Amino acid sequence: MNFDWTEEQRALGERLCDLGEKLGEAVEERERSQSLQPGDWQRCAEAGVLGLPVPKEYGGLGLSPLACAYAMEGLGLGCRDNGLMLALGAHLWAVELPLREFGTAEQKRRYLPALSDGRLVGAHAITEADAGSDALALTARAHRDGDGYVLSGTKRFVTNAPIADVFIVYATVDPALGFTGVTAFLVERGQEGLTVETRFEKTGLRTAPWGEVTLQECRVPADRRLGAEKQGSRILARAMAWERSLILAPMLGTMRRQIDACVGHARSRVQFGRIIGRNDAVSHRIVDMRVRLEEARLLTYRAAWDLQEGTTSVFPEAAQLRTSEAAVQTFLDAMQVYGGLGYTTDTDVERNLRDALGTRISSGTSDMQRRVIAEKMGITARARRTAPARAAGGEGGGDAR
Secondary structure, rough: OOOOOOOOHHHHHHHHHHHHOOOOOOOHHHHOOOOOOHHHHHHHHHOHHHOOOOOOHHHOOOOHHHHHHHHHHHHHOOOHHHHHHHHHHHHHHHHHHHHHHHHHHHHHHHHHHHOOOOOEEEEEEEOOOOEEHHHHOOOOEEEEEOOOEEEEEEEEEOOHHHOOOEEEEEEEEEEEEEHHEEEEEEOOOOOOEEEEEOOOOOOOOOOOOOOEEEEEEEEEEEHHHEOOOOHHHHHHHHHHHHHHOOOOOOHHHHHHHHHHHHHHHHOOOOOOOOOOHHHHHHHHHHHHHHHHHHHHHHHHHHHHHHHOOOOOOHHHHHHHHHHHOOOHHHHHHHHHHHHHHHHHHOOOOHHHHHHHHOOOOOOOOOOOOOEEEEEEEHOOOOOOOOOOOOOOOOOOOOOOO
């Protein structure tokens, strides 16, 4: 593994950090309206953010997963709007990436350039009322009807739904088939039978718009099926590998910015006649914050490395798990460093903490990440029955091996 950055990659990271500082204006006010800052999406498109993983022939930058992670960390370092970062991640990793890897040539030409330059916003509709962590137990149906499919079902907690132009919707062609019947479809806004409703208010990440998507006899042409019929579970698995690896890369930058602020506060705040940074209780807490950041960063970079090497590993889930939990603890510690001031809205601490809580749920809860890791490690696999070894000198003679 090589985490040395080229001059071009460093320049992009610095440029996106500078861009981030210009984004998220009046984020505190927009939290109340649960809305993105008008124009921020297009600014990101113009800077190339929306095209990071998209091949150059479709208008993107064609960057490797590792370069994407570094670039998004830089953007998060500069930008105070964590909701915008999540919305961008949902668009990049759960919509553009599946299109890039499973779309037909015509689908790529139709959607990827517009998703990269900001003309289209993407959303990923998988979660249902009774299919959350068990995402592939979904009940949304897709039945073939002539030259197309008719989709019916309701999806909730869909990031970007209120502003999305194209949805990747997962539905089953036969509930009796379980996860093997799941199929993915590209459904455009304005399609007859598709409605979007904003009905949830969130604790944090409030500037990442959420919505509920309802499909009522929604007819989708066969050429809008993404991948083959019954290939939805494979598409979802690939999308989740990218999302779990990279969607929290901006949070690395947010944690770094928070730690830098805590260092500055610890060096300037005087209590009992000396700066509070000279108290071990404060300085050691900040040290722990830094160590957690480095752990999360290394796991994220390793997950990205495995993606570009085509290796299946535990690192996407490990990166999601460690980064989300490190973020929550980091902002809890920051609140202790700042004391009462950290509990007010005069600093970013309380908002960062609320936002971080949501990262332990998105792309699968922390418990689900542990479950997937356990499965990949083989811990939960059913033991295979083997014939008992013969005792030495027993029937048949010879050594027991």
